[in-house]
Amino acid sequence: KSPKHKIMKFHTENKSIEIALRGLPDSSTDELDALVMPSTKKPERFTQRLMLSLDEHMSVKLLMRLWGPRLEFFVRLMLLSTFFDDSLHTAPQFFEHTKKIGEQGCLKWLAATSPELVDIIATVALGIGLLAQSLGSICLLALLQPDGATKALIGWTIAQPVLYAQLSNVEFVAESLSLAGGLLMLRAHLVSEQGWHTGARTQLLGRLLLPAVYLYHAGLFLFSALTSDETSNLAMYFSSLSMFIVNTVMLVGLVIISTLVAAGLKSRFVAVLLAIVNLGFVFYQYPFFRFIWLEGGEWKYDEEKLYNSMDNSMSQVALPTDISPSDLDPFQIYNLHRYYFFLGLSTSGALLLLAQFGPGEIALQKNEILLPLVSRAQD
DSSP states (O other), X not given: OOOOEEEEEEEOSSOEEEXXXXXXXXXXXXXXXXXXXXXXXXOSSHHHHHHHHHHTTSOHHHHHHHHXXXXXXXHHHHHHHXXXXXXXXXXXXXXXXXXXXXXXXXXXXXXXXXXXXXXHHHHHHHHHHHXXXXXXXXXXXXXXXXXXXXXXXXXXXXXXXXXXXXTTOHHHHHHHHHHHHHHHHXXXXXXXXXXXXXXXXXXXXXXHHTXXXXXXXXXXXXXXXXXXXXXXXXXXXXXXXXXXXXXXXXXHXXXXXXXXXXXXXXXXXXXXXXXXXXXXXXXXXXXXXXXXXXXXXXXXXXXXXXXXXXXXXXXXXXXXXXXOGGGSOHHHHHHXXXXXXXXXXXXXXXXXXXXXXXXXXXXXXXXXOSSOOOOOOOO
């Protein structure tokens, strides 16, 4: 029995081409068209269209190979920036910090009866913390002994709120938890000796801790939505209603994105978005560089702006019960701004780590592609 013949016609602008094909089933015409005719369908994703457009002018693969290690170093530097800043400013004021731990920190209850013992404990604890921050940050930045370095930094991140009696400062605790989550994700990536299961669980724990600071802000929006003042004034009523709607929308949005990050669903895209938003928030909320300038070889502070900031951007910072914002001098307020700025910068670095390395094996979408791989078309 002779095989079937099928005539396929392909039309161009000037002529028609006929190809006789042997043994081709009738039902495979569409499949043949897909093989012979080049696809004219545009990429569906915006990122893929963008990468293809970029690849027409330069090699994306070469660009990623060249800048990939630099980007990873920069993200690590962002994550470690708060440790570098804290250690550099703690070292020259070491004895002031030990005194603060003894008088206002967790050893306050012992200071009245055993001041010498308090000084010894505070000095030893702060000295260990200073070494953990400085040496741990340098080792992680240089990729030396990442196992011990990450353990030291995670330990100090947990111990610092306790040592300085800042457990009532919810924002500081939430930032510390997010920072610990970033360190855990970095540890899962760098420490290969811990095995597949341990590494996957470490990355999962880091991803669960990462959105802690956003859950804190969601709590602030919830509190604002539930404590709206009642009024009989129509204008005030609509203003209060508008704020209630805004707070509710922000609350729902923060809860959704925190859930996506924790569950590992579209987490890389959400992490990039959160990192950008967080950077904008930090530069707006804690712009320490705007409050100081060098004049005649001496640093000057904008005292009016610094004291006004205590009623605005720094209003949520918890202070000891016997200290009010008016008791702080400009230098102390400036240090608060500087510290929270670098703490927020490190949080953005932790989010970018998630975007760079992915959510890990224990995730709803473990193979999420952030930027599609493209290759230049060959003639």
